[in-house]
Amino acid sequence: MPTLPPDSAELARAIKAWGAELGFAEVRIADVDLAEAEEGLKAWLAAGSHGEMDYMASHGLKRARPAELVPGTVRAIMARMDYLPVDAGDPWRERELARLRDPQAAVVSVYARGRDYHKVLRNRLQQLAERVKNEIGEYGYRVFTDSAPVMELPLAQKAGLGWRGKHTLLLSRSAGSTFFIGEILVDLPLPVDEPTGAHCGQCSACIDACPTGAILGPGKLDARRCISYLTIELKGPIPLELRPLIGNRIYGCDDCQLVCPWNKFAQRAQLPDFDERNGLGNSSMIALFEWEEEEFNRRMEGSPIRRIGHERWLRNLAVGLGNAADGARGDVAIVAALRSRAGHPSALVREHVQWALARHGLDFDALGA
Numbered sequence: 001m002p003t004l005p006p007d008s009a010e011l012a013r014a015i016k017a018w019g020a021e022l023g024f025a026e027v028r029i030a031d032v033d034l035a036e037a038e039e040g041l042k043a044w045l046a047a048g049s050h051g052e053m054d055y056m057a058s059h060g061l062k063r064a065r066p067a068e069l070v071p072g073t074v075r076a077i078m079a080r081m082d083y084l085p086v087d088a089g090d091p092w093r094e095r096e097l098a099r100l101r102d103p104q105a106a107v108v109s110v111y112a113r114g115r116d117y118h119k120v121l122r123n124r125l126q127q128l129a130e131r132v133k134n135e136i137g138e139y140g141y142r143v144f145t146d147s148a149p150v151m152e153l154p155l156a157q158k159a160g161l162g163w164r165g166k167h168t169l170l171l172s173r174s175a176g177s178t179f180f181i182g183e184i185l186v187d188l189p190l191p192v193d194e195p196t197g198a199h200c201g202q203c204s205a206c207i208d209a210c211p212t213g214a215i216l217g218p219g220k221l222d223a224r225r226c227i228s229y230l231t232i233e234l235k236g237p238i239p240l241e242l243r244p245l246i247g248n249r250i251y252g253c254d255d256c257q258l259v260c261p262w263n264k265f266a267q268r269a270q271l272p273d274f275d276e277r278n279g280l281g282n283s284s285m286i287a288l289f290e291w292e293e294e295e296f297n298r299r300m301e302g303s304p305i306r307r308i309g310h311e312r313w314l315r316n317l318a319v320g321l322g323n324a325a326d327g328a329r330g331d332v333a334i335v336a337a338l339r340s341r342a343g344h345p346s347a348l349v350r351e352h353v354q355w356a357l358a359r360h361g362l363d364f365d366a367l368g369a
Contacts, residue, residue: 011136012190018131019079022124023271025175026080028193030159032066032073032185034151066150072140072187078152078159079128081121082267083111083274084178088281092266093258100247100255103327104334106285106320108305109228109252110178113281114274116304121145121182129184136188145182156181163198166218167206167256173199176263199262206256212245215256227253231316232308237351243319244359247326248285250316251305277303285324286337289317314341314349322356330360 012029019027067073088110089095099105111117125143133139144150153170157163161181162172169177173196200218207215214225223229227249230238238246257263269275278299291299293310300306305313318341321334328334338360341353 009191019128024079025082028078028159028161029190030076030155031192032076034154066185070142070185073185075186075190076155077184078156078161079182080161080179082179082269084266084268085274085276086268096258103324104284106283106288107249108280109254112304113276115302117180118145120273125182125184140187142185152181158195160193160195166200167215168221171262176266177257178266205259209255209259212242246319247323248320250320285317285320289337311346315352318352318356322359325359
């Protein structure tokens with residue numbers, strides 16, 4: 001373990017100041033004892049609530065033991081970066097809720113409309129880690145952003161970046177929940193920050209708003225029912241009973257955040273990386289459904305959306321177009337769009353298109369597809 005300067009508190013203050021210069025809204029420091037969170041992780045995995053996210057279980061309990069993942073780790077430098085685009089509109093939550101009621105609107109989770117946050121945060125955290133090295137010399141560290149077996153939210157909570165809301169997301173009294181977090185695991189015995197208390201009180205807005213009932217109770221999430229899981233992580237067919245509940249949400253879901261009272265304090269992004277690209281905040285499902293694979297790959301270059309691939313993109317859109325029948329049943333343009341994909345090479349796409357056409361009252365077999 002490296003020898004710290006006599007005033008380690010001064011180094012901690014400097015790290016926070018350097019983080020602010022790099023675009024982080026807040027930087028705080030936590031110890032890495034996650035024994036309490038480990039029990040919850042074991043129970044969640046045992047219940048199968050992680051669905052097909054095998055990576056959640058593949059590293060065993062190392063996820064709750066940062067010092068086993070990166071030997072020598074004694075602290076986690078936790079950083080928050082706000083992502084709400086400057087041009088999100090005001091009031092932004094009302095605008096997003098209105099789009100959910102538009103049967104032809106394509107609703108993409110706000111965080112995914114700009115550049116891939118993995119790349120943005122990793123780059124900035126690496127710069128912060130190197131700034132520390134320039135100040136004190138060599139030390140042990142590794143940078144992570146939702147990219148390794150690290151229980152980020154419990155660490156962020158210990159550091160005082162916020163508290164776990166009833167929807168399991170991190171909440172901040174000054175920033176709501178519209179932010180990303182990342183961390184630097186270090187072997188520096190820096191002074192730690194105090195956690196904040198929970199401030200959800202009796203509010204259950206997020207639980208009540210979840211379209212699929214994925215939030216089973218305060219702090220209890222069944223990922224297998226979560227629309228973010230279904231549209232992003234799930235590789236195969238979306239369960240039939242859940243498809244009508246997805247509505248027009250084609251990538252991710254923000255419902256629990258849109259109704260959370262704390263998000264009246266949501267902060268705008270400091271970096272242009274999270275500005276909306278490709279009109280993803282105003283597009284129609286028909287327009288996006290028309291993208292061929294080459295166009296999808298080109299437009300989604302540098303976006304977190306690209307990792308689901310064109311096939312699942314069309315799968316999600318087919319479900320959304322099928323659900324448009326609730327407000328625009330038999331719409332000529334929607335039906336034409338679906339029929340254009342009826343013979344798609346992918347069985348996954350064809351099956352979801354068939355379901356969507358049936359929602360509009362059309363017999364798929366009779367179409368000659």
